[in-house]
Amino acid sequence: MEGYVQKHHPNELDLDDLRLPSSTFYFYPQQAQRASFVEPRGPFQFFGDAATVDEMEFIVRAWHSGAFISRFLSSPWDAAPSIVSVAQWFSETTPSVDLASLFLCISLAFLLLFSLHRLYFRRLQSRLRKTLIPMADGSLSPHLNICSSQTPDQIFILSGQSNMAGRGGVESKHYKDGSVLKEWDHVVPPECDAEKGSIWCLNGKLDWVEACEPMHHDIDLGKVCGLGPGLVFAASVLRQWKGLKESPPSIGLVPCAIGGTQIKEWEKGSKLYEQMIHRAKYAIANSGTIKALLWYQGESDTCSSINVKEFPQRLKSLFMNIRRDLQNDELPIIQVGITAKHHPHPEWLEEVRCAQMAVNLPGVYYVDANGLALLEDNIHLTMHSQVQLGKWLADCYLNLLQDC
DSSP states (O other): OTTOOEESEEEEEEGGGOOOOTTOOOOOOOOOSOBEEESOOGGGGGGTTOBOHHHHHHHHHHHHHHHHHHHHHHOHHHHGGGHHHHHHHHTSOOTTHHHHHHHHHHHHHHHHHHHHHHHHHHHHHHHHGGGEEEOTTSOEEEEESOOOSOOOSEEEEEEESHHHHOOBTEEEEEOTTSOEEEEEOOOOOGGGOOOTTSEEEEOTTSOEEEOOSOTTTTTSTTSOOOBOSHHHHHHHHHHHHHHTTSOOOOEEEEEOOOTTOOGGGGSTTSHHHHHHHHHHHHHTSSSOEEEEEEEEOOGGGGGOHHHHHHHHHHHHHHHHHHHHHTTOTTOOEEEEEOOOSSOSOHHHHHHHHHHHHTOOOTTEEEEEOTTOOBOTTSSSBOHHHHHHHHHHHHHHHHHHHHHO
């Protein structure tokens, strides 16, 4: 009998010699006589001291059925040609043919349903291909190009690391059991106030929702987010716009900042970069225009001399790639100069700041956060500092509009 090694007697089998070939799904029993197993072990223990060929064959058929289904799930088109042979195997005249036929019917039904599903999915994908959003690497977004009816007019990208994501109002809470947890105090300053429906935020599910702090709570995952400069920026722009006696536009903010990231994690082709470009393209899929990128990053690069040396070129390449992938060579970029207190390597901090100020690209503007109050960690801006930064960013943006 193929797959077994004969020992002591033609009808006496040792389970240690059971060999189920992995390259085939077919087993043809050549005997229908009673066979005794010597010292049954392992999964066959429940049969006791002896088992019939019927019981043995049931186990082998079940084993092979599972192997066939596993192969079909991993590569259905490779497994499909073996259906005829499997049908022949199941049609062997044995006492367990009824159960085997049941397995065959289940497998064939599964094959039919799975094939129909694949066919439907491919036809649907071809129909929707024109409505999907192209990514920077040429692939297509899995999300449909269908935004909310409340699509904003002017879009601003908020990106960088933790101070752009916002840690304003985040405090360390000490509990009686000795644990220390960070929590946001839920204080939203009046500078964030705006008319209902005037400021929108593209959330983590790519839905336009009315903006509220913390805007990065479903973007900068795994951290405690608080107040950032984005909402204050948008509200300040709208207030000053009204002073010009012009109809204020609706503003859409696209949060993309991730805390603790280095500049190399934002290079073209990286997960963070592609996600940012994808979200930006999705924001303008139906209407709207990207008006500026607000960029605040660099603190994480001040902890390594190698990162400091590579920072200037990486930053310049990043800005150039963003403009190229968003097809806007004149996209205004407002970057924030980093700040920190009691830095272990103040010379590295200063080198990064100088690199930020020295970016030699047209349309790149600089707002310095140096001197703003920091939290107790000496690196994150307080709530009041974030408010001030948001106002400075708004002033910078409105000034560049006047210059244009």
